[in-house]
Amino acid sequence: MSTPTVTPRLDLLFEPRGVVVVGASSHPGKFGFVALHNILSQGYPGTVRATNRDGGTILGVEAARSIDDLPPGDVIDLAFVCTPAPANLEVLEACARRGIGAAFVTSAGYREAGDDGRREEERLVAAARDHGIVLAGPNGQGVVSTPAGLCAQIVAPYPPAGRIAIASQSGNFVSSFLNYARQTGVGVSRAVSAGNAAALDVIDYVEYYAADPATAVALVYVEGIADGRALFERLRAVSTVMPVVLLKGGASAGGERAAASHTGALATDDRVFDGMCAQAGVARAHTVEEAFEAAATFATQPLPAGPRVAVVTTAGGWGVVTADAITLERDLELVPLPDDLRAAVDAELPPRWSRRNPIDLAGGETRDTIPTVLDLVASHPGVDAVAYLGLGIQSNQARMMREGPFHPDGGLERIVAYHERQDGRFAEAAAEVSERTGKPVLTATELAVADPDNPGPAGVRATGRLCYASSNRAVGARAHLVRYARWRRARTPA
Amino acid sequence: MPTLSEADSKALLSGYGVPLLRELTVATPAEAVRAAGELGYPVVVKLCGAGLAHKTERGLVRLGLTGPAAVEAAATELLAAAGPDDGEVGLLVAPMARGARELIAGAHRDPQFGPCVMLGVGGVTAEAVADVVFRLVPLDAVDAAEMIDGLATQALLDPFRGEPAVDRDALAAVVLALAAAVEREPGLVSAEVNPLLVVDGRPIAVDALVEVTP
Structure with a gap:
């Protein structure tokens, strides 16, 4: 389960005073380029810096060779990390030296990549905890925050401003919801792709949204559930102050359980999950468009x-x-x-x-x-x-x-x-x-x-x-x- | 997982407030006749034992017995039907409850969400109908009322074939009783009341099955 001790500091992720793209690239096909491009092109008003091993100028930003080489006067809260996984423990240490309090790690090669990746992810989480860094991802597509003018993600689009806040275990569903926001004009306050959710899971973001004055409704996509009971308790607490719309992938998985009773046969994962949602006050949607439209309705009616x-x-x-x-x-x-x-x-x-x-x-x-x-x-x-x-x-x-x-x-x-x-x-x-x-x-x-x-x-x-x-x-x-x-x-x- | 006998299952659940008719457990046909006389005809006689989870399928339930001769004959046949694998068996004699509506209620431990309760429509047809609602335990009276509201077949809870509407508070009480059982009995794996018969608008546990840890 995630470590809620860092949750109150999610402002560093959603309202950063400055951003550095770590591992920025001059190649327009690379994530390290796309991330910098998206931050710069959508009007983020804070300081934007970049690092690149070889230095150089990318999209008009002079890249430092490392985080330690960034101009000393800059106030930077968020590192958007595009470097390969093996480099990232050092990146977090450098962030800590520099006073950068949050890192969105987009790099792959962690838990999704097998046992070695899982161990690497555990080291990453431990390093973030030791250095007091808010860690989002890894293996996530990024973070969007319209009140901050921030489009720190390796995909499009940037949505119109609004009151829907998105948290997803799948980055592509963030994009789907943002596309609907662009199409309909019903806008978004925050959006985050939780990636592997190594330190922060969807529910951590949802709790932040519940206290966020810019947000009226949370729109979430989940697949895996680490601790069902905790998820239930936390969703129910959020529902008392803000609606949550939830789309779950894998609803048909699990199937029926072997048991002597009808109860066991009837207790499919999906039916129990459905009951959990109803009990927690969560608006469960069954399609992507239903989910977006329910959230848009909560946000505007x-x-x-x-x-x-x-x-x-x-x-x-x-x-x-x-x-x-x-x-x-x-x-x-x-x-x-x-x-x-x-x-x-x-x-x-x-x-x-x-x-x-x-x-x-x-x-x-x-x-x-x-x-x-x-x-x-x-x-x-x-x-x-x-x-x-x-x-x-x-x-x-x-x-x-x-x-x-x-x-x-x-x-x-x-x-x-x-x-x-x-x-x-x-x-x-x-x-x-x-x-x-x-x-x-x-x-x-x-x-x-x-x-x-x-x-x-x-x-x-x-x-x-x-x-x-x-x-x-x-x-x-x-x-x-x-x-x-x-x-x-x-x-x-x- | 081992199961308790019907009589032991009912005794456990009744301790938490699951409503039952008065029933008697006996060992011989003669005792069955005496019990039937005490309860009043018509009666039901069932073979009862820890290993007997699916009595209807095995023909171990005799319904609507109207006199001593029928009870004695049924009791004799049922005892003879017990096989060597059935372990210790007895006879359960109960008044024949009548109601046009059968519900199902249960409790189990979900691997993701822990203890849960279930309410559904259907008795023996419950799996085919699949109109069931789950909630996590603990739950309160509001949750229990919403569970009942969550059933799709609401018409079955209204006045039905000359019988009054289902007493929703009594139905909620059954769910809350099962919740209390799964919460407080550490060895309880699952509990099921099936059918939960609606008699004059009130739910009555006609059969019950409790699974326990070995």
């Missing part, structure tokens, strides 16, 4: 007070399918439309509207009533959350008009501008109503991926929220909100 969802839609079919999905999701409830709400909505819409939940506006949206209806529905005490469907449909037509041969004549220019302005307004209204009522308002349209520049989904993105690619995915994310809110409420003294 308020927690609902209960399971009752009202659907507002501009077209019947979308509402019907969404109502089906809500009905099938046992943690959500498609709320019967309260009488007073029906009367209030009735005053705003043409007579042919659905008069039930889902609230099908039946073309009434052309009278500019969407913000009003969203407000009425979200403000009603019998509604805990709102699903809004149909955003962007007018702008979709506007695009065809704008790109067609008749634009801008015959009034097309004016109507295109009107539609695009309206969808932008509706996106803003969804966020504004949500903020004012303290209730989740989730917008969903395939245009979020089919045409992300459509002013509807683009407008949602501009509010910092996620425009869900389908109403079913929004339903799944919403259920995570409801379950976590319920878990918190059940454990909060009245």
